[in-house]
Amino acid sequence: MAGVTRPVRVAVVDDDPLVRSGLRLLFAGATDLEIVAEGADGADVPGLVDAHHPDVVLLDVRMPRVDGLAAMERLSARARCPYVVMLTTFHADAYVLRALRAGASGFLLKDAPPRELLDAVRRVAAGEPILSPAVTRRLIEQVADPVAHDRRTSAAALLDRATGREREVASAVARGLSNGQIGAELGMGVPTVKAHVSRLLTKLDLDNRVQLALLVHDAGI
Structure with a gap:
């Protein structure tokens, strides 16, 4: 129906x-x-x-x-x-x-x-x-990572591909904010937030926003 x-x-x-x-x-x-x-x-x-x-x-x-x-x-x-x-x-x-x-x-x-x-x-x-x-x-x-330094270096280098605005969105994703919350915090509409996240995933060769959040944490941002 x-x-x-x-x-x-x-x-x-x-x-x-x-x-x-x-x-x-x-x-x-x-x-x-x-x-x-x-x-x-x-x-x-x-x-x-x-x-x-x-x-x-x-x-x-x-x-x-x-x-x-x-x-x-x-x-x-x-x-x-x-x-x-x-x-x-x-x-x-x-x-x-x-x-x-x-x-x-x-x-x-x-x-x-x-x-x-x-x-x-x-x-x-x-x-x-x-x-x-x-x-x-x-x-x-809290989880011990024996290659934390190397991971941080490679993550930071990867995030250098992102624009300043994209990095702001990535940081908000890493804090667990929803698209609506990100839009309210950064002054943009939800479709714009989704577009930024989509571009970030493509640019950084990631599968989803969980992996994006992990990358941001690895980079120490």
Whole structure:
């Protein structure tokens, strides 16, 4: 029927049945979101994606056989990969950082407020990867990186390709601001913000705004 939009299809992969049950109950109250598949291990992910074609996969970081990182890397190698959001109980988890670098659309703490979790899935499904400013900052700052100096040098050199205005937008993205918030702060419309972000991703050869935020943090800006 014209004008009717189908619910966002979500797959949940977590080895804790209580977490899966809680998410199932939470999503049951959202008419625009639908859990279409569940799994208990990262090894389940390829089959779930092939069978149910989810728009978003909520993927636990730590699982006994195939962890979330390995599952994420397998998905990202596909030509058509659903959006992936990592689920974790940790505020600073090296696995999450590696997953973001591999192309995950963001991460959520399992104890996040229900409204925040649902809104995050909606944002990801709309093509806007999520960043929790405080958690992301702790994640990036606390995780030890043996090649931090080299990473900072290369990140700073890459960002030199950006114009001054683009760097302002990149910095705002790194602070976890939405397109609307960036526009309000920098005095530009949301379409203009989207255009700046799109140009930055193309110019810097990045997949999404999560990777842009990581690049800004790596550069020490």
